Amino acid sequence: MSSQNWIGGEWVTPNAGTIVIKNPSNLNEEVGVLHLSDASHVRQAEDAASTAFNSWSRQTGAVRASHLYKMAAALEVKLDDLAMIASKEMGKPITEMRGEVMRGVNLLRYYAAEGVRANGQVIPSSEADVLQFTKRTPLGVVGIITPWNFPVAIPIWKIAPALICGNTVIWKPAEFASLTASKMVEIFAAAGLPEGTLNLVIGKGSKIGDVLLEQVTLHAVSFTGSTATGQHVAEVCARRNIKYQTEMGGKNAAIVLNDANLDKTISMIISGGFRSAGQKCTATSRIIVENGIYDRFVEMLIKAMSSVKMGDSLDSSVYLGPVASESQHKSVMSYVNLAREQAEIVVEGGRSESINEGYYIRPLVAASVDVNHPLVQEEIFGPVATLLKASDFEEAISLCNRTVFGLSASLFTSDLSYAHRFLDEAQAGMVRVNQETAGVEYQAPFGGVKMSSSHSREQGQAALDFYSEIKTCAVSYA
Ligand code: ADP
Numbered sequence: 328m329s330s331q332n333w334i335g336g337e338w339v340t341p342n343a344g345t346i347v348i349k350n351p352s353n354l355n356e357e358v359g360v361l362h363l364s365d366a367s368h369v370r371q372a373e374d375a376a377s378t379a380f381n382s383w384s385r386q387t388g389a390v391r392a393s394h395l396y397k398m399a400a401a402l403e404v405k406l407d408d409l410a411m412i413a414s415k416e417m418g419k420p421i422t423e424m425r426g427e428v429m430r431g432v433n434l435l436r437y438y439a440a441e442g443v444r445a446n447g448q449v450i451p452s453s454e455a456d457v458l459q460f461t462k463r464t465p466l467g468v469v470g471i472i473t474p475w476n477f478p479v480a481i482p483i484w485k486i487a488p489a490l491i492c493g494n495t496v497i498w499k500p501a502e503f504a505s506l507t508a509s510k511m512v513e514i515f516a517a518a519g520l521p522e523g524t525l526n527l528v529i530g531k532g533s534k535i536g537d538v539l540l541e542q543v544t545l546h547a548v549s550f551t552g553s554t555a556t557g558q559h560v561a562e563v564c565a566r567r568n569i570k571y572q573t574e575m576g577g578k579n580a581a582i583v584l585n586d587a588n589l590d591k592t593i594s595m596i597i598s599g600g601f602r603s604a605g606q607k608c609t610a611t612s613r614i615i616v617e618n619g620i621y622d623r624f625v626e627m628l629i630k631a632m633s634s635v636k637m638g639d640s641l642d643s644s645v646y647l648g649p650v651a652s653e654s655q656h657k658s659v660m661s662y663v664n665l666a667r668e669q670a671e672i673v674v675e676g677g678r679s680e681s682i683n684e685g686y687y688i689r690p691l692v693a694a695s696v697d698v699n700h701p702l703v704q705e706e707i708f709g710p711v712a713t714l715l716k717a718s719d720f721e722e723a724i725s726l727c728n729r730t731v732f733g734l735s736a737s738l739f740t741s742d743l744s745y746a747h748r749f750l751d752e753a754q755a756g757m758v759r760v761n762q763e764t765a766g767v768e769y770q771a772p773f774g775g776v777k778m779s780s781s782h783s784r785e786q787g788q789a790a791l792d793f794y795s796e797i798k799t800c801a802v803s804y805a
Contacts, residue, residue, distance in 0.1 A: 328359040328412070330509040330529045332368055335375030336522020341368050343530065348506060351418035351649040352639040353683035358415045359506045364530035366538040369497070372526040373543045376468040376495040379523025384465045384493040391491050392442030394520055399435035401518035402428065402511070409514065413478045413507040414640040417651040418686065419603055422643050424479075431483040434769050434786075438487035441791060456805035463795035465493030466570065467546030470539050472532070472560065474552045475651055476606045476708075478504035479511060484769065485549045486525060488790035496525045497543065499536055501552070503652050505529045532556065545569050547794065549785070551608075554706070554778055561781055572793055573781040574608065574774060576706040577734030579764040580727040581611045582749070584720060585619040587739035591761070593624075593631050599737065599763030601635060601690045604650050605659075605710040608779075609735040609757070609765040612707060614692070615715045615723045625673060625714070628692065632676025635690055639682065647677060649686040650709055656686040659709030663691055666702060666711065671695035673714055698729055706732065720745050728754045733777035735764040756780065 332339045343365035350356040383391070402409070410424040419427070447462040469489045473482045482498060489496050500508035512527045528535060536556075540548065540563045547570040550560045557573035564571035581596055583589075599611035616624045640648035650656050666672060670693035677689040690710040696702050702713045717723035727736055736755040740746055746760040756775035757767050767773050772784035783793055 328506055328510070330359065330361045330505045332364055332372075332529055333512045333516060333525070333527040334368065334372045335378075335526065336516070339368065339371075341365065341529070346502065348416055348503070350415050351651055351686045352415070352641070353685055355684065361502060361505050361529060364528050364535050366535065366542070368528050368530070369535050369538045369543060372497045372528050373468065375523040375526050376497050377544065379521065380465070380467055380495045383495055383521060383524050386493070388442030388491065391493065392439040394518075395435050395439035395442070395487060395491060397518040398515045398520060399432045399439065401514050402435065403432045405514050406432070409479065409507065409510055411641065412510050413504070414648075416506045417475050417478060417503050418640045418648040420640050420645045420648045423602060424640075427477060427480045430769055431479045434480070434483045435487050437770060438491045438790075441488070441491050446791075446795075452801065454803070457801055457803045459799070459801045461797050461799055463492065463791065464798050466794065466796055467494060468544065469494045469496050469794065470543065470545045470548040471496055471498045472536060472539070472548065472550045472552065473498070473500050473504070475501035475504035476603065476608075478507040481551050482508065482511070484773075484786050484790070489549070489794045490524060492791060492794040494546070494794055495523060497539060498525065498527050499532070499539060500527070500529065502531060540564070547571065549793070550574070557781075570793070571781060572783040572785065574785060575779055576732055577608045577610070577775065577779055578612050578704065578706055578730045578732040579609055579735045579737075579755070580613040580615050581737040581739065581764055582717070582723045582727055583614065583616045583620065583624060584723070584738070584740040584742065584745060585617045586741045587620065588741065589620070589624060589627055592739040593627050595737075595739070595763040596628070597631055597635065599765050600712045601647055601710045602765070604647055604688065605690075605712070606650060606655070606708050607765050609767065610708075611737070611764045612712050613703060613715060613726075614712055615717050615726050617717050617719065617723060621716055629674045629676070632674050632690060632692070633678065635677050637677040637679040637682070637687060637689065639685075647690060647710060650688055652686065655709065656688065659688055659707060659711065662702060662707045662709065662711050663688060666691060666693035669696060669700070670702060670713075698726065704730060720748070724749065724752050728752075731778040732775065734775035734779040735759065735767070737762060737764045756784070
């Protein structure tokens with residue numbers, strides 16, 4: 328397949344270069360070709376989105392909702408097709424990918440329902456015969472910049488609330504998720520989404536991403552990706568006074584106390600650390616274990632990790648696929664080599680039968696490094712986690728907070744008082760007891776503190792605050 332832009336309701340094949348995408352599970356297989364855009368395509372998308380805003384923003388919430396319901400239904404019908412393209416394009420195991428597309432379907436339905444929900448408050452006026460109230464109004468054209476690691480769910484958790492609030496969208500997906508993006512928009516287009524409401528522009532972040540940020544009249548930008556790019560997005564938006572939200576990195580800790588139920592804990596640590604090959608901003612990348620249980624924990628972890636099945640992303644029995652791309656492989660392997668040189672390798676697990684040449688990295692847990700070591704402080708975004716020992720809860724929580732990031736954190740315990748102290752004291756936007764660090768539900772707010780985010784929240788009701796403006800209205804009827 329090949330990628331195309333969808334601008335103003337028309338398919339356009341841009342001609343500013345091509346990239347051949349290879350299957351990260353099998354580098355001998357070409358999955359498709361990306362056609363890259365230049366600044367002119369971004370300008371076309373700007374024209375289309377701003378024209379469409381005039382009509383889309385005036386539709387009732389119920390009409391906008393009917394479109395989101397159709398998008399959801401169409402996506403559900405094509406769930407398997409889209410999941411397969413995404414698995415081949417960026418290597419996420421097919422069972423996980425199917426779950427991700429279903430999350431997209433649910434998100435569309437959730438936000439569709441917002442079209443007919445109360446969206447303001449009546450506030451008593453101090454004057455007689457005055458009705459004072461608030462209502463949500465759309466912002467305008469929204470720029471959405473997304474990463475490759477959740478190629479379906481992240482775009483939808485931005486696009487769906489943006490559309491239901493009455494905005495129109497210019498979407499720039501990551502290069503390594505652009506075939507998936509094209510396919511997804513094809514599904515939405517066939518479901519009758521009005522022209523210009525959603526515009527897809529495919530290309531390199533450094534080229535068209537910057538044109539979008541610097542030159543287009545945007546009313547909001549929502550970004551998920553690396554901390555460095557997120558900082559850049561925030562700087563440009565602050566200078567242009569554009570409303571923005573940035574979701575960036577994590578270095579999420581899972582704390583295991585002496586009284587944790589280890590049978591349940593181990594599987595959640597492995598899932599948090601190694602599903603999606605650790606390429607989630609909420610992945611568990613530090614495992615902090617209390618002294619008294621450390622040896623037993625390590626023994627059980629080694630055993631469990633030896634049976635984690637690694638292989639081709641289209642094999643539905645595979646737990647761990649490859650990492651997404653050559654640059655990902657290079658970057659994660661630099662940490663694997665660092666661990667081999669400077670740390671104790673607790674376990675390098677993963678069981679693989681015959682696998683093709685691909686970007687596979689065996690899941691690895693390292694220990695015996697100082698808390699300031701890059702393995703403990705830097706986001707690796709791959710199947711590599713670091714194990715740290717804590718003498719008690721106090722030390723565990725202090726280690727947990729000793730990072731510039733603050734996205735998600737977990738505690739495994741059967742002690743309710745520690746559970747509640749953790750929920751208060753862990754410096755993270757999402758704090759979870761006896762649950763893995765990843766997997767926050769779509770109807771709940773998602774986001775981080777410290778360097779993990781720009782302090783707003785996505786998903787749930789929180790997204791509506793970002794994608795709309797609150798107007799304070801007063802009507803005198805005296
Ligand atoms: P990753 O390293 O995970 O690919 P990035 O932060 O580089 O994360 O990319 C996330 C998204 O941001 C992608 O869609 C990418 O193309 C885009 N992007 C990268 N650089 C820029 C930039 N300078 N301006 C706008 N978007 C960018």
